[in-house]
Amino acid sequence: MTPNIQIVFASMSGRNRAIAGHLQAQLASKSQTLVTEISQADAFELPQADAVIVVSYTYHDGDLPDEAQDFFEDLKEIDLERTKFAVLGSSSKKHIHFGRAVDYLTMQLNSSNGEQVADSVKIDQDPDDADWARVDQLAQRVLKSVED
C-alpha cells in the first residue's frame, strides 16, 4: 500500500514553506503526502500516518514559533505509537540559539513515542546546495523507513 507521509511546517517569510514543498516533490511519486501549515495541523491525527516530517523556523530567543505552540502542547498528550518521524528547519546562525525549535520538536516527538528515522537537519537561512542534499537525504531516509 502507498505510504502516507504528513509534512507539517511553520514558516513566516517562506523558507520553511519552500522546504516543505521541496520535500513533497521528492516524496510524491512514492507516497501520499499531505502538507499542512502548523497552526492548521491536528497532532492527534499523527499516529494514523506512516511518517511525519516537521519543518520549522525558530523565533523569539530560541523558541518555537507562536503558531506552533498549540501543536507542540498537543504533542505532549499523544502516543505516536512508533510513527516514524524526522525534523528539520531553516533558522539563523545570527541568533545565539540556532535552530532551537528543531531541537524542541525532535525531543518532544521522541518523548511522544515516535521513532526518529533521520538525524535532525538545521539550515542557516536560505538552503545552499549542501543543505538541499541533506534535505533530500532526510527525505530518502523517511521513505526507506516506511517502505521497509
Ligand SMILES: Cc1cc2nc3c(=O)[nH]c(=O)nc-3n(C[C@H](O)[C@H](O)[C@H](O)COP(=O)(O)O)c2cc1C
Ligand atoms: C524576531 C526573530 C527572532 C528570531 N530568533 C531566532 C532564534 O532564536 N534562533 C534562530 O536560529 N533563528 C531565529 N530567527 C531566524 C529565523 O528562524 C530564520 O530567519 C528562518 O529562516 C525563517 O524561516 P521562514 O522563512 O520559514 O519564516 C529569528 C528571526 C526573527 C525575525
